[in-house]
Amino acid sequence: MATAAAVLAGMMSAAVLTVAAPAQAKKYVYSPIVEETEKEVEYYVDWREKPDGTTVVGHELEFEYGFAPKDAISFYGVWEQASGEDVQFLKYKVEWIHQVFEQGERAWDFATYFEYQIADKGGADKVEFKTLFERALGGNLLTLNGIFEKQIGENAADGTEFGCEWTQKALEEARIDDAARYAIRHGNAARFLGHLATLAPYQEAAE
Numbered sequence: 001m002a003t004a005a006a007v008l009a010g011m012m013s014a015a016v017l018t019v020a021a022p023a024q025a026k027k028y029v030y031s032p033i034v035e036e037t038e039k040e041v042e043y044y045v046d047w048r049e050k051p052d053g054t055t056v057v058g059h060e061l062e063f064e065y066g067f068a069p070k071d072a073i074s075f076y077g078v079w080e081q082a083s084g085e086d087v088q089f090l091k092y093k094v095e096w097i098h099q100v101f102e103q104g105e106r107a108w109d110f111a112t113y114f115e116y117q118i119a120d121k122g123g124a125d126k127v128e129f130k131t132l133f134e135r136a137l138g139g140n141l142l143t144l145n146g147i148f149e150k151q152i153g154e155n156a157a158d159g160t161e162f163g164c165e166w167t168q169k170a171l172e173e174a175r176i177d178d179a180a181r182y183a184i185r186h187g188n189a190a191r192f193l194g195h196l197a198t199l200a201p202y203q204e205a206a207e
Helices: 002-013 171-185 189-198
Strands: 017-019 039-049 055-068 071-082 088-099 109-119 125-137 140-152 160-170
Touching: 140 171, 160 171
Parallel strands: 017 039
Antiparallel strands: 039 055, 055 071, 071 088, 088 109, 109 125, 125 140, 140 160
Protein backbone atom coordinates (compact mmCIF):
# COMPACT_ATOMS: atom_id res chain seq x y z
CA MET A 1 0.00 0.00 0.00
CA ALA A 2 2.85 2.39 0.79
CA THR A 3 4.36 1.88 -2.67
CA ALA A 4 0.99 2.40 -4.34
CA ALA A 5 0.46 5.60 -2.39
CA ALA A 6 3.91 6.85 -3.38
CA VAL A 7 3.23 6.09 -7.05
CA LEU A 8 -0.07 7.96 -6.87
CA ALA A 9 1.63 10.92 -5.22
CA GLY A 10 4.24 10.96 -7.97
CA MET A 11 1.59 10.87 -10.69
CA MET A 12 -0.35 13.70 -9.04
CA SER A 13 2.76 15.86 -8.75
CA ALA A 14 3.16 15.69 -12.55
CA ALA A 15 -0.38 16.84 -13.36
CA VAL A 16 -0.71 19.96 -15.50
CA LEU A 17 -3.24 21.64 -13.16
CA THR A 18 -1.74 22.92 -9.93
CA VAL A 19 -3.60 24.49 -7.02
CA ALA A 20 -0.99 26.53 -5.20
CA ALA A 21 -0.71 27.70 -1.61
CA PRO A 22 -2.62 30.94 -0.97
CA ALA A 23 0.41 33.19 -1.23
CA GLN A 24 0.65 33.66 -4.99
CA ALA A 25 -0.33 31.71 -8.07
CA LYS A 26 3.08 30.16 -8.66
CA LYS A 27 5.87 29.88 -6.11
CA TYR A 28 8.06 26.83 -5.82
CA VAL A 29 11.69 25.75 -5.65
CA TYR A 30 13.29 25.11 -9.05
CA SER A 31 15.44 22.11 -9.89
CA PRO A 32 18.58 22.82 -11.96
CA ILE A 33 17.93 19.81 -14.23
CA VAL A 34 16.67 20.58 -17.76
CA GLU A 35 15.13 18.06 -20.17
CA GLU A 36 15.68 18.80 -23.87
CA THR A 37 12.48 18.89 -26.01
CA GLU A 38 10.34 18.82 -22.86
CA LYS A 39 7.05 20.66 -23.42
CA GLU A 40 4.63 21.72 -20.68
CA VAL A 41 1.44 23.70 -20.38
CA GLU A 42 0.57 24.42 -16.76
CA TYR A 43 -2.13 26.45 -15.03
CA TYR A 44 -1.84 27.69 -11.46
CA VAL A 45 -4.59 29.18 -9.27
CA ASP A 46 -4.83 30.47 -5.70
CA TRP A 47 -7.34 32.12 -3.42
CA ARG A 48 -6.33 34.81 -0.94
CA GLU A 49 -8.02 37.43 1.22
CA LYS A 50 -7.19 41.13 1.34
CA PRO A 51 -7.09 43.03 4.67
CA ASP A 52 -10.57 44.42 3.92
CA GLY A 53 -11.95 40.87 3.62
CA THR A 54 -12.22 40.86 -0.19
CA THR A 55 -11.42 37.48 -1.76
CA VAL A 56 -9.00 37.54 -4.70
CA VAL A 57 -8.45 34.65 -7.11
CA GLY A 58 -5.02 34.65 -8.81
CA HIS A 59 -4.27 32.81 -12.05
CA GLU A 60 -1.11 32.00 -13.98
CA LEU A 61 -0.75 30.18 -17.31
CA GLU A 62 2.65 28.77 -18.33
CA PHE A 63 4.09 27.42 -21.59
CA GLU A 64 7.50 25.74 -21.19
CA TYR A 65 9.90 24.24 -23.76
CA GLY A 66 13.32 22.61 -23.37
CA PHE A 67 14.88 24.02 -26.54
CA ALA A 68 18.44 22.72 -26.00
CA PRO A 69 20.21 20.01 -23.97
CA LYS A 70 20.79 22.42 -21.07
CA ASP A 71 18.31 25.23 -21.71
CA ALA A 72 14.58 25.70 -21.13
CA ILE A 73 12.40 28.76 -21.70
CA SER A 74 8.94 29.54 -20.34
CA PHE A 75 6.30 32.19 -21.06
CA TYR A 76 3.58 33.22 -18.59
CA GLY A 77 0.45 35.30 -18.34
CA VAL A 78 -0.68 36.43 -14.87
CA TRP A 79 -4.07 37.86 -13.90
CA GLU A 80 -6.43 38.07 -10.93
CA GLN A 81 -10.07 38.71 -10.07
CA ALA A 82 -11.40 40.25 -6.87
CA SER A 83 -14.90 39.49 -5.62
CA GLY A 84 -17.49 41.42 -7.60
CA GLU A 85 -14.92 42.85 -10.03
CA ASP A 86 -13.80 42.11 -13.59
CA VAL A 87 -10.70 40.03 -14.31
CA GLN A 88 -7.57 42.19 -14.27
CA PHE A 89 -4.50 41.28 -16.30
CA LEU A 90 -1.32 41.92 -14.28
CA LYS A 91 1.80 41.02 -16.25
CA TYR A 92 3.67 38.86 -18.73
CA LYS A 93 6.74 36.88 -17.67
CA VAL A 94 9.51 35.08 -19.49
CA GLU A 95 12.06 32.83 -17.76
CA TRP A 96 15.18 31.01 -18.93
CA ILE A 97 16.97 28.19 -17.08
CA HIS A 98 20.51 27.20 -18.12
CA GLN A 99 21.91 23.97 -16.63
CA VAL A 100 25.66 24.51 -16.20
CA PHE A 101 26.91 20.94 -15.58
CA GLU A 102 25.77 17.48 -16.58
CA GLN A 103 23.64 15.86 -13.88
CA GLY A 104 25.92 14.18 -11.33
CA GLU A 105 29.12 15.68 -12.79
CA ARG A 106 29.79 17.77 -9.66
CA ALA A 107 28.95 17.43 -5.97
CA TRP A 108 26.07 19.86 -6.55
CA ASP A 109 24.03 20.07 -9.75
CA PHE A 110 23.83 23.75 -10.71
CA ALA A 111 21.88 26.02 -13.04
CA THR A 112 21.17 29.72 -13.49
CA TYR A 113 17.69 31.20 -13.75
CA PHE A 114 16.72 34.53 -15.32
CA GLU A 115 13.23 36.03 -15.33
CA TYR A 116 11.85 39.27 -16.73
CA GLN A 117 8.36 40.48 -15.80
CA ILE A 118 6.54 43.01 -17.98
CA ALA A 119 3.92 44.76 -15.86
CA ASP A 120 0.59 46.02 -17.19
CA LYS A 121 -1.16 49.35 -16.50
CA GLY A 122 1.75 51.37 -15.20
CA GLY A 123 3.23 48.82 -12.82
CA ALA A 124 6.98 48.38 -12.45
CA ASP A 125 8.81 45.72 -14.46
CA LYS A 126 10.98 43.28 -12.50
CA VAL A 127 14.19 41.35 -13.11
CA GLU A 128 14.82 38.17 -11.13
CA PHE A 129 17.96 36.05 -11.02
CA LYS A 130 18.31 32.72 -9.20
CA THR A 131 21.08 30.23 -8.55
CA LEU A 132 19.70 26.68 -8.56
CA PHE A 133 21.45 23.91 -6.62
CA GLU A 134 20.54 20.26 -6.07
CA ARG A 135 22.25 17.36 -4.30
CA ALA A 136 21.41 13.91 -2.94
CA LEU A 137 22.36 14.00 0.73
CA GLY A 138 21.45 11.83 3.73
CA GLY A 139 18.85 9.81 1.84
CA ASN A 140 17.12 12.96 0.58
CA LEU A 141 17.20 15.13 -2.52
CA LEU A 142 17.98 18.69 -1.39
CA THR A 143 17.13 21.60 -3.71
CA LEU A 144 18.24 25.19 -2.95
CA ASN A 145 17.46 28.45 -4.77
CA GLY A 146 19.28 31.73 -4.11
CA ILE A 147 17.08 34.68 -5.21
CA PHE A 148 17.90 38.24 -6.32
CA GLU A 149 15.06 40.56 -7.40
CA LYS A 150 14.94 44.18 -8.54
CA GLN A 151 12.17 46.37 -9.93
CA ILE A 152 13.04 48.53 -12.91
CA GLY A 153 11.35 51.28 -14.88
CA GLU A 154 9.59 54.55 -14.08
CA ASN A 155 7.51 53.22 -11.16
CA ALA A 156 10.14 50.92 -9.67
CA ALA A 157 10.79 50.77 -5.94
CA ASP A 158 14.34 51.36 -4.74
CA GLY A 159 16.59 48.53 -3.55
CA THR A 160 17.30 44.92 -4.40
CA GLU A 161 15.66 41.96 -2.67
CA PHE A 162 17.60 38.85 -1.67
CA GLY A 163 16.26 35.52 -0.47
CA CYS A 164 16.65 31.76 -0.35
CA GLU A 165 14.15 28.92 -0.79
CA TRP A 166 14.74 25.21 -0.33
CA THR A 167 12.98 21.87 -0.28
CA GLN A 168 13.86 18.23 0.30
CA LYS A 169 12.26 14.91 -0.56
CA ALA A 170 13.20 11.25 -0.11
CA LEU A 171 15.32 9.87 -2.95
CA GLU A 172 12.78 7.15 -3.74
CA GLU A 173 10.03 9.75 -3.92
CA ALA A 174 12.19 11.80 -6.30
CA ARG A 175 12.65 8.76 -8.59
CA ILE A 176 8.89 8.14 -8.63
CA ASP A 177 8.22 11.81 -9.44
CA ASP A 178 10.66 11.67 -12.36
CA ALA A 179 9.11 8.50 -13.77
CA ALA A 180 5.58 9.87 -13.44
CA ARG A 181 6.49 13.11 -15.20
CA TYR A 182 8.24 11.19 -17.97
CA ALA A 183 5.17 9.00 -18.59
CA ILE A 184 2.70 11.89 -18.60
CA ARG A 185 4.86 14.16 -20.77
CA HIS A 186 5.25 11.38 -23.34
CA GLY A 187 1.49 10.86 -23.44
CA ASN A 188 1.47 7.26 -22.24
CA ALA A 189 1.01 6.55 -18.54
CA ALA A 190 1.64 2.84 -19.22
CA ARG A 191 5.33 3.71 -19.65
CA PHE A 192 5.56 4.73 -15.98
CA LEU A 193 6.79 1.40 -14.60
CA GLY A 194 9.16 0.80 -17.49
CA HIS A 195 10.82 4.17 -17.04
CA LEU A 196 10.93 3.75 -13.26
CA ALA A 197 12.76 0.44 -13.68
CA THR A 198 15.40 1.94 -15.98
CA LEU A 199 15.79 5.29 -14.24
CA ALA A 200 19.20 5.52 -12.62
CA PRO A 201 18.74 6.12 -8.89
CA TYR A 202 20.07 9.36 -7.44
CA GLN A 203 23.54 8.82 -6.09
CA GLU A 204 24.71 10.19 -2.79
CA ALA A 205 27.33 12.85 -3.36
CA ALA A 206 30.76 12.06 -1.99
CA GLU A 207 31.36 13.56 1.42
